Amino acid sequence: MPHDDPDHPHSLLPPDPALRVKALETILTQKGLIDPAALDVIIDTYENKIGPRNGAHVVARAWRDPAFKAALLEDATAVVSELGYYGRQGEHMVAVENTANVHNMVVCTLCSCYPWPLLGIPPGWYKSDAYRARAVREPRAVLADFGVTLPEDTAVRVWDSTAEVRYLVVPERPADSDGMDEAALMDMVTRDSMIGTGLALPVERSAP
Amino acid sequence: MSRPHDMGGRYGDGPVVPEEEGTVFHADWHKRALAITLASAAHGAWNIDVSRHARERLAPMDYTRFSYYEKWMAGLADLLVEAKLVSREELAGQAPAPSPSADKTLKAAAVPAVLAAGGPADRPSDVAPEFQPGDAVRTRRLAANALVDGGHTRLPRYAAGATGHVVRYHGTHILPDSSAHRLGDAAEPLYAVAFPASELWAHPEHPRDEVVLDLWQSYLAPA
Incomplete structure (x- = not known):
């Protein structure tokens, strides 16, 4: 042909x-x-059923349960499958953990590969030429577009999704979130924090 | 040898514009485009590599000016004609004739199972892994398909001829360079390979930054 x-x-x-x-x-x-x-049915699935709350559930659980987190980092596909989050564009999952030393960020420079079962349909910016072109060369400048500044001694590791492996970033758990339940933790896990263009939201210190 | 989709590292695209989490589709036709594409793919007349290549071989002027779902629609229309599911005359406005493939059309009741089943890309392979995590490797000098001139490949230009090290072994996966041209799965070992930013860019932002790519064994040589 x-x-x-x-x-x-x-x-x-x-x-x-x-x-x-x-x-x-x-x-x-x-x-x-x-x-x-x-x-x-296809539209309803991605508009109302499958979205970034799935990923937030996985992250919140990883924050609360060290054994779950260890299993997630070892074999994410098996772990998210058990939660019912296996499916199209999430057949081979890898979870990567942010720490004080390394910040992970995910892009697909060649098209727009994205972990649909965990994060849903990618946002417009993820599919934009600007993100695809710049994320690999100047991730810190891209983070600045999102209002994020990393500490000087934190390295950035950008994952370019060139195969059928899909990456989920496990953001750093916010300080002072000890003892919070899963639902409260999930509220701190934004979509962007699981792509690596954002951080988890801080604990609301002024809560009543 | 280049195509416009291979844009990693390019200059001049301007700022990335963040958006709120709540909006999944920005226009009604976007959701129709997504749904039509997934429903058409259920006929099994092409695989994911063929469909990616269909978007990539749009004329560069079209690839550049089309928005995301316009690329999907253009690639789909071209594929439908290639697969003889739709004729050129029908695209041009002639009354559509019933298709002999209609009995295989994806029905609403089957959609959840099809989306949940996905399309795994790992396959058994006779090709033994040559590398393991920690090994130094160098990518092909040219980001080109070795089987087909101008063909599909998943080695971006910015990472061609670069030296890095293996950080993860993913098992044996379908080789897109073969699969996109209907030359068979040709599964082989797939690795995540980390490259120092200084190996890829003239002006890296930070001395410890890295870019990791998933690369097939045939893209790599020991370094």
């Missing part, structure tokens, strides 16, 4: 993106190649 077709068939569709999708959906539906009800 030739891998370059100078006469791309996609150019036969309407140029406007919304009309283009509508045209393709109509053609595929009329040919019987897609089921509109199946599309609704």
